[in-house]
Amino acid sequence: MSFHAKRRHFVAGHIDRRQFLAGCSATLALGLARPALSQQQRLRMIFWGSQTRAERTYAAADLYMKAHPGTGVDGEFLGWNDYWAKLATQTAGGNAPDIIQMDYRYIVEYAGRGAIAPLDDFVGSTLNVADFDPLQVDSGKVDGKLYGISLGANSVAMMVNKAVFEQLKLPLPDAKTTWEDFSKLAAEITDAGIRRGFYGAADGSKNEQIFENYLRQRGKALYTADGQIAFDAADVAEWFDMWAKLREAGAVPPGDIQELDQQNIDTSLLTQNKVAVAYANSNELVGYRKLNKDPVVLANFPRLTAESKGGHYRKPAMLFSVFAKSPNQKAAAEFISYFVNDLEAAKVLGTERGIPESSKVRDALSGTLDETGKAMLAYVSGLGDLAAKLPPSPPKAAGEVLIAFQRTASGVAFGSQSSSDAAQAFVTEAAEILKRKT
Structure with a gap:
């Protein structure tokens, strides 16, 4: 609802x-x-x-x-x-x-x-x-x-349907899980076909919180202290490519299914019983547990590699x-x-x-x-080395940049643009938005 x-x-x-x-x-x-x-x-x-x-x-x-x-x-x-x-x-x-x-x-x-x-x-x-x-x-x-x-x-977190992982005898994601590990787990859940139209994880390509976490693991950020973007088109293209591969493998749903999620607990694909993993903030566990019959547990976002520093922070x-x-x-x-x-x-x-x-x-x-x-x-309190310093508050145009990011990611998911073309277009648009708003 x-x-x-x-x-x-x-x-x-x-x-x-x-x-x-x-x-x-x-x-x-x-x-x-x-x-x-x-x-x-x-x-x-x-x-x-x-x-x-x-x-x-x-x-x-x-x-x-x-x-x-x-x-x-x-x-x-x-x-x-x-x-x-x-x-x-x-x-x-x-x-x-x-x-x-x-x-x-x-x-x-x-x-x-x-x-x-x-x-x-x-x-x-x-x-x-x-x-x-x-x-x-x-x-x-x-x-x-x-x-x-x-x-x-x-802090940001993954909401994980524990019952699905237990049913398939798969390990729950934890602090050591890499994006490669996570991709394999998600694909395996989809392939298991435990129910019709069920996928391993939600498509997080337009989720800015996960993207920020991904950037922070690479030593980058969403924004500089003076309110400019702190990443480039190559970072965005790699991000879109990662999710495109997950989409092609069936690990995450296609664009039309993902669009059913209106970015609240009630319409989350986890709550709709269409995926085993969704992405949210840790405090939203209360609402997820109330609306989901299966047990839901928290997990951190995956690391880029086993040696990568974490991208989390307490906010x-x-x-x-x-x-x-x-x-x-x-x-x-x-x-x-x-x-x-x-x-x-x-x-x-x-x-x-x-x-x-x-x-x-x-x-x-x-x-x-x-x-x-x-x-x-x-x-x-237990994020350990996954957590680092709180970044500066985003600039006043960050909301408009977010809308552009989500729109661009949706376009890639629906196949209207390639990852590289979409990435360049988004970085150009984001820079123009920030320049116009300063």
Whole structure:
């Protein structure tokens, strides 16, 4: 199921969980029909994610409102692709929500065009980040000012259907698995024909996170510190060629099947039971396990060779920012502080958005984590030499470059361009985008 503008309206008081799950239209009607409290302050919040994230977020908001009588919260969530299109429209129109879920790759862009507000004046009073890892606090800074608060640390990962590997008596991918090893495993799973139209792994050719990991293993990066591309057409051509060979071997699905994945948990080919391996962020294990009947486990991305350094890094899974034109900036900062520090809220939120940044919250959760939470914590903290330094925030045009990369990769998958021609075209387009946006 793909989520489009799923909205829940809160008022200070109780709204039955069953009413929310009955559907967004019914919930909207309930929210509008119920009279607001006098002098009520209302906050609007928008975030991307799955039904699981929405339920946890709304439960935490319920707790916040109980602790802050007279405050209402309007919550809205969408799938990843729809989210950024809508947020761009809202910020351009000056009517974005007060609280905005922000991604590390977009924070420079939104801060640079004045769409989100610096939060420095709230730190130490309204906004508490005293026991956060300083590096994670810095991940929300642009040009020395704080524009986002990390909601948890994570790293990229493969989501692996453990049952398929056990059924075929194949070794699970691990820290020693190379791309050559992975290619053979994926092809063997497809060839086993355990079910109709089932492939060893999803096609990751347009997944920028895997591409970045691949580049970092080669001593390169997506972007330089001054916001230019840090790779060349040969790197991209080799990348497209690698996936073309996997496609030809049947290890990954053809383009038309892969396009069924709309880049969210609900439409992932793993959730659709069409592949044994998909690619995501480690915190998304919560949602994958909820939507998949077979057991799903985490694995790192493969190495180029057994001797290659890893391409992983620990990053903010996502951040909360405040709309620059919000009339409720202080109240929004107060909500964010509650979200990342309150122990009761932490019990509800768990590790679905990553490993909490507050050491107090981590300590409180450590003894209460379920098996999924423990698996995520073990993965992020156990990357070892697979992980290196967090790269600089991508430049403000990175979102447009990503769209070009995905479009180009899809073209190669459908056979409309060769790997070399597509690579050169993409590098040229990316350079033009970055030049135009500087």
